[in-house]
Amino acid sequence: MKRFFRSLLAKYMLIIIAALLFIQVAYFIVVILITGISHNLETDYTVEETKYTTIEENWHDEASQLQDVSAASITQFFKDWKADYPDAAMFWVDGDGKLREQLAVDENLPTQWTPSYTAKFIKARYDNNPFTVIAFVGGEDESNGFIVFEIPREVLLTPSQKTFNQYGMVFVIGIAVLVLLFIVISFLFFRSIRKRLLQLQDAMEIRDVDSLPVQIQVRKQDEIGQLEQTFNQMVQELKTSKEREQEEEGLRRELIANLSHDLRTPLTKINAQTFKLAKKELPLDVQQSVQTLTASVQNMDGLIENLMSYTLLMASKYKLERKEMDIIRFTRRYIASWYPAFEKAGFQFEVDMHPFDHQWFVDPNWMHRIYDNLLQNVLRHAANGKYVKMCTQSTDSYDAIVIMDKGNGMNEDSDHKGAGIGLSIVDKMVKGLELEWKIDSSADGTTIKIINCY
Amino acid sequence: MVRILYIEDEKEIGSWVSEDLTDRGYEVIWLQSGAQLETHLSNIDIAILDIMLPGLDGFSIGKRLKKKLDDLPVLMLSARSAVEDKIEGLSFADDYLTKPFHPDELAARVEVLLRRFQKEEAALTIGHLRIYPQSMLIINANTAEEITLTGKQFYLFQFFIRHLNQILTKEQLYEGVWGEPYLEGDKTLMVHIRFLREKLEQNPATPTIIETIRGIGYRVKQ
Numbered sequence A: 001m002k003r004f005f006r007s008l009l010a011k012y013m014l015i016i017i018a019a020l021l022f023i024q025v026a027y028f029i030v031v032i033l034i035t036g037i038s039h040n041l042e043t044d045y046t047v048e049e050t051k052y053t054t055i056e057e058n059w060h061d062e063a064s065q066l067q068d069v070s071a072a073s074i075t076q077f078f079k080d081w082k083a084d085y086p087d088a089a090m091f092w093v094d095g096d097g098k099l100r101e102q103l104a105v106d107e108n109l110p111t112q113w114t115p116s117y118t119a120k121f122i123k124a125r126y127d128n129n130p131f132t133v134i135a136f137v138g139g140e141d142e143s144n145g146f147i148v149f150e151i152p153r154e155v156l157l158t159p160s161q162k163t164f165n166q167y168g169m170v171f172v173i174g175i176a177v178l179v180l181l182f183i184v185i186s187f188l189f190f191r192s193i194r195k196r197l198l199q200l201q202d203a204m205e206i207r208d209v210d211s212l213p214v215q216i217q218v219r220k221q222d223e224i225g226q227l228e229q230t231f232n233q234m235v236q237e238l239k240t241s242k243e244r245e246q247e248e249e250g251l252r253r254e255l256i257a258n259l260s261h262d263l264r265t266p267l268t269k270i271n272a273q274t275f276k277l278a279k280k281e282l283p284l285d286v287q288q289s290v291q292t293l294t295a296s297v298q299n300m301d302g303l304i305e306n307l308m309s310y311t312l313l314m315a316s317k318y319k320l321e322r323k324e325m326d327i328i329r330f331t332r333r334y335i336a337s338w339y340p341a342f343e344k345a346g347f348q349f350e351v352d353m354h355p356f357d358h359q360w361f362v363d364p365n366w367m368h369r370i371y372d373n374l375l376q377n378v379l380r381h382a383a384n385g386k387y388v389k390m391c392t393q394s395t396d397s398y399d400a401i402v403i404m405d406k407g408n409g410m411n412e413d414s415d416h417k418g419a420g421i422g423l424s425i426v427d428k429m430v431k432g433l434e435l436e437w438k439i440d441s442s443a444d445g446t447t448i449k450i451i452n453c454y
Numbered sequence B: 001m002v003r004i005l006y007i008e009d010e011k012e013i014g015s016w017v018s019e020d021l022t023d024r025g026y027e028v029i030w031l032q033s034g035a036q037l038e039t040h041l042s043n044i045d046i047a048i049l050d051i052m053l054p055g056l057d058g059f060s061i062g063k064r065l066k067k068k069l070d071d072l073p074v075l076m077l078s079a080r081s082a083v084e085d086k087i088e089g090l091s092f093a094d095d096y097l098t099k100p101f102h103p104d105e106l107a108a109r110v111e112v113l114l115r116r117f118q119k120e121e122a123a124l125t126i127g128h129l130r131i132y133p134q135s136m137l138i139i140n141a142n143t144a145e146e147i148t149l150t151g152k153q154f155y156l157f158q159f160f161i162r163h164l165n166q167i168l169t170k171e172q173l174y175e176g177v178w179g180e181p182y183l184e185g186d187k188t189l190m191v192h193i194r195f196l197r198e199k200l201e202q203n204p205a206t207p208t209i210i211e212t213i214r215g216i217g218y219r220v221k222q
Helices: A002-006 A008-040 A054-065 A072-084 A115-124 A159-204 A223-279 A284-314 A326-344 A364-381 A421-432 B012-021 B035-041 B058-068 B081-089 B103-116 B149-162 B170-178 B188-200
Strands: A088-092 A101-104 A131-136 A146-151 A323-325 A348-352 A361-362 A387-394 A399-404 A438-441 A445-453 B003-007 B027-031 B046-049 B074-078 B093-097 B123-125 B129-132 B135-138 B146-149 B167-171 B210-213 B217-220
Touching: A008 A159, A008 A223, A054 A131, A054 A146, A072 A088, A072 A101, A072 A146, A101 A387, A115 B135, A223 A284, A223 B012, A284 A364, A284 A421, A323 A326, A326 A387, A326 A399, A326 B135, A326 B167, A326 B170, A361 A364, A361 B003, A364 A399, A364 A421, A364 A445, A421 A438, A421 B035, A421 B058, A421 B210, A438 B003, A445 B058, B003 B012, B003 B035, B012 B103, B012 B167, B027 B035, B035 B058, B046 B058, B046 B103, B058 B074, B074 B081, B074 B103, B081 B093, B081 B167, B093 B103, B103 B149, B149 B170, B167 B170, B170 B188, B170 B217
Parallel strands: A348 A387, B003 B027, B003 B046, B046 B074, B074 B093
Antiparallel strands: A088 A101, A088 A146, A131 A146, A323 A361, A387 A399, A399 A445, A438 A445, B123 B129, B129 B135, B135 B146, B167 B217, B210 B217
């Protein structure tokens, strides 16, 4: 339950309920205000007095009951009415159409009333403002003329009507303000949600040094807060899993490094013994055996290296750090380190490298390994050609490093032929560096191209 | 005599390498662990260290040695061949050789290091030249006259002597001697090589001291 009250849903429900209650409350307030104000409004009239029909009937009645028609009696009559209706105006036009008495009349009335003016007057006042009642004086005898009673209609309005006329605008504005208030509160409510969601999105995009997202500080316990908590939990799980993975990777590396070490140490011992033997004067056949032994040790060393690399590569655990590099410069330097080995084996090593327009985006250790495996193959399997060439090839769409030999080709049996693990590593690594490669092998030699396409 | 400190726990390998290096004219102090290291530090010229050792491992020993004697060349000789190990080794050591190895290669690397650190007293004989690497005194053995090199020629030849038997690319030579990045097509190096050959070679048209390795660079071979 506590959780529910912290939620955004609860907050929004609160806003809606408050808004609905406000309308109800506002309605009551309006009613109370109107009643209150109308009670307090100062007025000279009773409710009964403000009724049009009452005024009309009374005016007719009392006018017809006037017996003694004289200026004095009419004036008295007018004064009596004036006492009841202080806002009213009255005048008397006698039987000859002459304006005789008037009380509180503002407008200019003609002194002599012609029938046409009278008709015009009646027409003008009919159902109009001021409220006008015309009655013949002293019953149905028109000879005494008529008396006119006029009073502004505003005076006769009911208190509530007056209140509405006076304060109506205030109420309308008040309600508009309330509606506006509701809109503003809703807007602020949703804006704050939106802002927090955007902040959350930004925070989710931040990456730590380990390229994992960073945990978010949870400030509120509502739905977004819960989302943040879940996100943090996820980050934590990712971190744990990455740590576990790194630990496993470390163990695997360590295992491979140790295995490689443990395999190489006895090999070195065999090597030591063979070199010791080789120094002695031995019969020819034993000398040959010693040579074979030395070659086998070398071969096995290469195989162990390849096997370890292959295992790491297959598990995608071989360290890869690609960078922009001048491949020509790198290759030339690399050839410088291999040149003596080929020279010793009686090879002719031709080098023809021309600068490329583009840098290669590769890992030097990987390139080293690719070249090592390829040149080792030349040295081992193409020794009878006694020739190796490394050169460059550039076209509009690619640059390539070419390694050529004049051996018997790859289909030919070689003493050192293995399971092809060396070339499998080259293949994996070339692809890992997003390069391509092509082997062209015939009985006249092998050409290998390492291609960087643009 | 050059004294080599060699730490190796495997007896067969240790005795073989010690014997081989002794045969090549070096004095070898072979230890089976880094425990009694301190007593031998005063008079050694180069250290060869295995990595997997009882007690302190080769990396730690190497780092300690380098800290105490920064002009002592250190060569790591290990059956650990992972890139990470090599990188860690080369972060302080001067060379890293993996087992199994050819004794000639080990000897060659030792020589290179000694030359680089100028620990070798003996004169070198290259063709008709006798060269004293420490003082860079060059004598023409045929005429017994001293050849004097000036300015960049001196530094260029010294660079060759320090990297004896190694093929050096144009970039390596230019950047090593001039200390500036090499620009493809720059003729400065070629001009200096020509001057150098005119002074050193018996017949500059067919050079024997400074060999041209076509497409790669140059080499001075003993």
